[in-house]
Amino acid sequence: MLRSSLERQLNILDYALSSLWRRRLKSLSIMLVFAAVIFLLASFQMVTTSLSQAAGRALARAPEITVQRMVAGRQETIPLAYLDKLSAIFGIRKVVPRIWGYHFDASNGANYTVMGLDPAVMPLGESLNLTLAEGRFFTDSEKGKAVVGQAIPASMGLADRRTFSLFRPDLTLKPFTITGVFAPGTELLTHDLIVTTLADARDLFAIPPDRVTDFCVYVANPAEIQTIARKIADRLPDTRVLTRPQIQKTYQVVFGWRSGFGSICLLTALAAFAILAWDKASGLSPEERREIGILKVLGWETADVLAVRFWEGLLISALAFGVGCLLAWIHVVYFGAALFRPVMVGWSVIYPPLALVPNLALADFLLIFAFTVMPYLAVTVIPAWRAATVPPDSAIR
Amino acid sequence: MRPSTILFIVLLLLLGAESGLAFHGAYLRAEQRAQEPELDIVTAGLGLSDLCVATEARYTRNPAASDRVVPFMDHPGAVEHFPTGSFWAPPPYMRF
Numbered sequence: 001m002l003r004s005s006l007e008r009q010l011n012i013l014d015y016a017l018s019s020l021w022r023r024r025l026k027s028l029s030i031m032l033v034f035a036a037v038i039f040l041l042a043s044f045q046m047v048t049t050s051l052s053q054a055a056g057r058a059l060a061r062a063p064e065i066t067v068q069r070m071v072a073g074r075q076e077t078i079p080l081a082y083l084d085k086l087s088a089i090f091g092i093r094k095v096v097p098r099i100w101g102y103h104f105d106a107s108n109g110a111n112y113t114v115m116g117l118d119p120a121v122m123p124l125g126e127s128l129n130l131t132l133a134e135g136r137f138f139t140d141s142e143k144g145k146a147v148v149g150q151a152i153p154a155s156m157g158l159a160d161r162r163t164f165s166l167f168r169p170d171l172t173l174k175p176f177t178i179t180g181v182f183a184p185g186t187e188l189l190t191h192d193l194i195v196t197t198l199a200d201a202r203d204l205f206a207i208p209p210d211r212v213t214d215f216c217v218y219v220a221n222p223a224e225i226q227t228i229a230r231k232i233a234d235r236l237p238d239t240r241v242l243t244r245p246q247i248q249k250t251y252q253v254v255f256g257w258r259s260g261f262g263s264i265c266l267l268t269a270l271a272a273f274a275i276l277a278w279d280k281a282s283g284l285s286p287e288e289r290r291e292i293g294i295l296k297v298l299g300w301e302t303a304d305v306l307a308v309r310f311w312e313g314l315l316i317s318a319l320a321f322g323v324g325c326l327l328a329w330i331h332v333v334y335f336g337a338a339l340f341r342p343v344m345v346g347w348s349v350i351y352p353p354l355a356l357v358p359n360l361a362l363a364d365f366l367l368i369f370a371f372t373v374m375p376y377l378a379v380t381v382i383p384a385w386r387a388a389t390v391p392p393d394s395a396i397r
Numbered sequence: 398m399r400p401s402t403i404l405f406i407v408l409l410l411l412l413g414a415e416s417g418l419a420f421h422g423a424y425l426r427a428e429q430r431a432q433e434p435e436l437d438i439v440t441a442g443l444g445l446s447d448l449c450v451a452t453e454a455r456y457t458r459n460p461a462a463s464d465r466v467v468p469f470m471d472h473p474g475a476v477e478h479f480p481t482g483s484f485w486a487p488p489p490y491m492r493f
Contacts, residue, residue, distance in 0.1 A: 010401050017400035055448050057433055061441035066462060075464050098444060102455055111452045113459075115443060124441040131435050131442075149449075185432040186439045191449045192458075214462075216444040242462060247446045250461040253486060260483030315404070322411045329418055333425070346480035348453040357425045 012304065016311035019291075030276070031320045037272045038324025038372050039331070044265045045368060046332040047340055048255035050358035055251030058189055061123070064225050065217035066242040067232060077211035078239070085235050086217065091228050093220045096121055097212040099201040103166055103194070110155050110349035114166075114194045116201020123218065131190075135180030140197055147180040149190040151350040166194075166204055174204045191352035261343050273375055289387050296392035305388040306381060313380030317373040325368070332356050457481040 020027045067086070069078035086095050099116040118140040119125040128137045128147075138145035156164050158178075165173040182190040202209070219228050229241045257266050292305050331337060336354050337344065345351040358364075439445065447459040456463040457479065 010399075013401045013404070014399055017404060021400070051448070051450065054429075058436045058448065059440060059446065061437045062446050062461075063444040066444070066446060068462070070464075073464065096444065102458070111458070113449075113452070117443065119442055122442045122444060124438045127438045128442040131439050182439070183435060185435050188448055188450075189436060189439050189445050192452045193443075193449070195443060242446070247461040251448070254460055255484070256486050259486040262484075262486075264483075319407075319411075322408075322415070326411065326415055326418070329415075329422070333418075333422060340484075343480055343484050345451045346453045346457070346482075346484075348451045348481070350452055352449055354450070355425070355429065357422055357429060359426060 009307070012307045013311050016308045016315065019308065020312055020315065027316060031316050031323075033272065034276075034317065034320035034372070034376070035324040035327070037269045038321055038368060039327045040265050041269050041371060042325045042328035042368050043331050043337060043340065044262060045364055046328055046358040046360065047337045047344075047356060048262070049360060049364060050332065050356040051255050052251050053359055054188060054356075056248060059248055059251065062244050062247045063216040064219055064222065064244050065229050065232065066247075067215040067217060067236065068213075068240045068242070069236075069238055070240050071238070075240070077207055077213060078215065080210050080212060082215070082236060082239075086215065086232065089228060089231050089235065091219050091221065091224050091231075092217055094121070094218040096216040096218075097198065097214075098216060099198055099205065099207055099213045101201075101205055101213060103204070105155070105166075108155060108349060110151075111192065112152065112155075112166075112194050112350075113192050114196065114201055114204060116196050116198045116204075118198055119195075122216075129180075131183055131186050132180040133183040135178065138179050138197065142179075142197065144174075144176055144200060145179045146176040146194050146196040146200070147182065148178055148195070149182050149193040150184055150187055151191045151352070152194060153178070153181065155350050168204060169206045174200070176200070187352040188354070192350050261340075269371065273372075276376065276379065289390075292384075292387050293392040296388070302385075302388045306385055309384035309388075310377070310381055313377045314373075317376045321369065321373055324372075325365070332358065451481040451484075453481055454479040457485050460485055 067078065067082070068075050069082075070076065080097060083095055083097070086092060096117065101114055103112045103114050104110075105112060119128050119137055120140060132147065133150075135147070137147055152164075153159075158164060162178045163175060164178070165175045168174050176194070176196065182193065196204075198212075201207075207213075217228070217232070219225055225243050225245070229243045233239065233241045256262055295305055295308075296302075331339060333356060337356060344354075446461045449458065451457040
């Protein structure tokens with residue numbers, strides 16, 4: 001019984017394949033368009049998943065609380081006097097002032113992220129030497145020293161030189177000596193970084209001695225991060241308080257379908273399906289209707305005709321799904337999402353070579369499957385059912 | 398040869414290629430996991446809050462620590478013009 005049922009389905013599958021082969025140009029073109037749409041959706045899903053996962057892993061040790069001062073909706077420097085107010089809050093273990101910002105290099109159009117802090121007072125600060133490909137980390141007492149990311153020496157054209165200068169706001173030069181270069185394995189975080197002492201960063205950006213950019217706050221009990229963040233916000237109402245869970249959550253949502261590019265990918269896919277659905281739902285061609293009529297005259301039942309159309313739709317969509325996902329994986333993992341790079345990095349002059357390897361779950365594939373294969377199966381079977389239920393003689397005529 | 402046999406061969410080839418890529422992906426992920434201790438030290442030691450993916454605008458270089466509506470703040474009536482702005486959605490706590 002089972003064997004005969006299987007044999008029957010195999011025969012129907014053979015017929016469906018022959019039918020697709022008869023219309024091979026049309027079938028192949030539909031499959032290619034379909035695969036291209038799936039490739040687009042799957043590539044976007046894989047890029048965003050791998051970036052979110054990379055952020056989840058890399059930012060697990062982000063500052064527990066970051067306090068920034070807001071003036072007229074913009075982030076401004078924060079007075080060091082706020083340290084006293086913060087230190088008075090019970091549960092705060094340590095407050096570390098930082099000066100950081102961006103430096104535009106007019107000679108090559110690159111933006112560097114300059115960070116000034118005392119590494120000795122930071123968590124794991126004593127281990128920072130382990131993250132360097134060469135050299136060592138400076139101490140807070142050294143002047144004019146910097147540890148830089150992999151991109152900096154090449155971007156500045158330093159070759160073997162280990163000194164460089166950056167312009168202060170008054171266009172005088174601030175010299176630095178490179179004491180270390182971050183390892184390539186940390187590029188996802190350090191590629192454009194220039195890390196220096198608090199005093200040198202203050203000198204470079206001409207920030208007054210009583211001001212810093214923000215405070216990193218560390219608490220005694222990590223379970224109390226939210227409570228202490230609320231207390232800080234109450235005591236310093238002109239500040240914005242960022243917590244580690246908020247930072248981690250940022251990367252779970254910033255690469256979403258609601259971003260402009262994500263919406264374009266989704267809308268492109270929806271438009272392609274709308275055109276495909278319109279073509280299918282507007283009815284079968286006279287040849288296809290005649291074929292169904294002949295099959296019914298030969299004794300095929302409505303269920304058999306529907307099975308043929310179902311197999312045809314399933315074959316086209318499943319093959320397109322397999323090919324589209326395969327190409328998307330190759331595009332993202334082996335070519336670093338090269339088609340998306342112009343949008344991902346924009347006009348950035350320096351950006352790290354992204355090693356994107358998404359850890360995809362079944363849910364990711366089901367999402368793409370639900371967006372693509374399911375609607376196609378629905379729009380294929382419905383017109384076939386309408387044609388298969390009309391009397392065979394009228395279908396042939 | 399039956400058409401369905403050819404189909405099964407094609408499907409097996411596709412499955413084989415995808416399995417091979419999945420295994421290689423697992424190997425690459427294991428390589429990445431080996432670098433996690435380094436990333437932990439850098440993140441904690443420098444208090445970093447963001448990935449360095451794009452460096453053209455401060456709101457895509459540091460989206461977690463950026464201003465609210467910063468893309469439109471440069472002057473009254475300013476429009477967002479950096480290409481990366483279209484790839485990143487604002488974090489929920491910065492949305493109005």
